[in-house]
Amino acid sequence: MEHIPLNFPFLAAALLVAISFYIIIFKKNLIKLIMGIAMLASGVNLFLVSLGYRAGGTAPIYTDVPEGPMVLAVPQALTLTSIVINVAVLALMLTMVIQIHRHTGSLDSEESRKMKG
């Protein structure tokens, strides 16, 4: 593990966030838009977990833990809450896309747009 630079998880999180912004802004398929939001959530969750890392730390559980420092536990609690919220949001978005498809028959965000102006 020593030859991976310490800010590699942050680079990965930033890459995920950047790609997901590109998807949300430029892609026209509604399912791809939902996938972009799921990727944005994954990027932010990865960022939250990786900012709690302390060098040489173990998991923050007291049951039969080896000696040494522990990583921070609070960002893991924040990440868990964020994952639960995103499950609900993704379920809601999928339901709305199913209804849009039922009414208009297409998943293209240009064609399913009824409101203009």
Place this chain on the structure above:
Amino acid sequence: MLSKIVRTVANQLTLFIVVFGLYVIAHGHITPGGGFQGGAVIVSGVILLLVAFGSQELKKSLPERVLSIVESSGAVLFAILAFAGIGTAFFYNFLVGTPIFGGVPEPGPGAGDIWTGGVIPLMNFAVGLKVIAGLSAVVLAIALFSSGEEVEE
């Protein structure tokens, strides 16, 4: 509905999935896990049954009325547990020191004792009930909807 081999194996596997999910819910205060995580494991068992048997079959075993009542009672149980300590403060852990889950563990590393944590394991059960019923209802509704049936409002 898939073939008979898949249905038989799914029936047998669901028992182990449910037991593992309940283990994750029950040990939420000493090992990784808790209400949502264990509930999501059990819902993956429900999804296995959904894929093996089809949504029409599963709708007979899990009617919408039962899921709604279980979900609401899980949430009401959570709220009542939170209100029960209102004499001191909201969410106060009033079970510490009492025989029900009331042990106080010594600080630092050591073997975990399940009879600790106070009101937290009970809240884990309440949240687990709500998650199982809620996510099963969501998954079942989406499966029924995509197979073309009109879900009642």
Place this chain on the structure above:
Amino acid sequence: MDTLITHSSILIIGILLLAAFLTPLVGRVSERARNILVIGSLAFAAALVFALARDISFNGIHVYALGASSPGLATPEGFMVPVRIVLEVDGMSILMGIIWSIVALAATVFSLSHMSKETGQTRFYTLVLLMVAGGFGMMFTGDLFNLFVFLEITSISGAALIASRTRFADTQEGGFKYIVISSVASLMVLFAIGVLYSQYNLLNVGALAQAMQYTMLDRMALVILIAAFAMKLGAVPVHMWLSDAYSVAPVSVTVLLIAASQSCMYALMRTCFTLYGVTADLTAVGWIIIVSGILSMFIGVTMAIRQTDITRLIAYNCICESGFMLVGIGVGLAVLADPGALAAYGTTAISGAIFHMINHALFEGLLFLAAGAIFYRIGTRDLNQMGGLGHTMKFTAVFFLLGALASSGIPPFNGFASKILIYESVYQFSPILTIIGIFVSIITLAVFIKVFFSAFAGAPLPRYKDVKEVPRTMIAAMAVLAVMIILFGLFPGLITDWIIRPATDALLDQAAYINAIVGAIP
């Protein structure tokens, strides 16, 4: 009674959540019991809010630590920083709470008859109670992550409520746009909270404000927070979701959504004034918010001119009015570091913005409820098909006219009182902004005259000759808002001295906010 006041901030949120969880169970038994539960819990929360307001005006900031051995104990023994979730209610929060409780009661009473012909009403009222609880949580909390959680609760319930009429296609589209924008904004708020936590290891707003050194990462977090909250409140250039979402939702839901976006503006003010405050140089931030406000005013009113759908037009008027509030807040932020200018006109600008928030919720709520009453009777929102409805729907016409005149800033209604505060103070900052504001108000008046004459005045159309007035609960809800509009317009000095000034002082007083948390030893 004293213990009720001590626990009141969490009781408001907790009782509403408990009622929201009980509504599906009660709704299976009987509809009447469910309606009584919903209205009863909202009335109880409103009564507690007013009692808490009275207590705060006498005793100062109210702090509540969840799960502590005594409610005022924010920092437990042996700890140096606050580790529990702390609710901190000061003058500004309780003012937002008062607006939210009145708006929620009016909207729910309206929807008792407006939604009476729909199916799935139990789920509708469950989501309404969840949204109201989420709004209260966002206004009362003193913890950044708690703000994120309640922001998500409000957004998810709001999106589900917009899309609740599933037999139309445009409701699904409006709800989808709303949830996508809300989700992206909330994830960005979480990102900024992560950045702040990584620096200071604190999530509490008071403790963070004390520990804040304005490093590069903190500036990045400030920009992300302002952008995310601007997305949620519909400021230009991220306003595209607002007209779609507000126009297709059931109108009681739209009224709640307007007040929810006001609470996002409250979160923006809390971030800029309390979390960052005078430790940061906020002149540039203030100017960016002023520019966004000017653009909102222009684009809101020019897009409103060419609309033919009545609720879409009122939604663009919402964007225009948010622009006025943003200009007021921006002027206040730009002069925050300069005590002389702040005392001369900065405080008045912020007071005007806060007063306009109350008035905005009231008159936009009244306009949307009147438009909803029209939709309830004739089933269409298209202005080209309406005509001469004022002959039979007299009350609705009067309420719509009242809301329209208040929105354009005509004396003696409340819009004039708040807009004159904004005009006066912003004129001393930069005269151009006031001239733009007055011009935009004149165009708003022109737009609403067009709407009033095409919908209500003129010869009655033959296909609408059987249209009656709307049921009594709807008229009662609209009347409550109308009475408050007239009262606030006739006695603005009373409202400003008793309600707005304490809120402005509480918002600008960062030291008292920090002291209530960090210096609190019961």
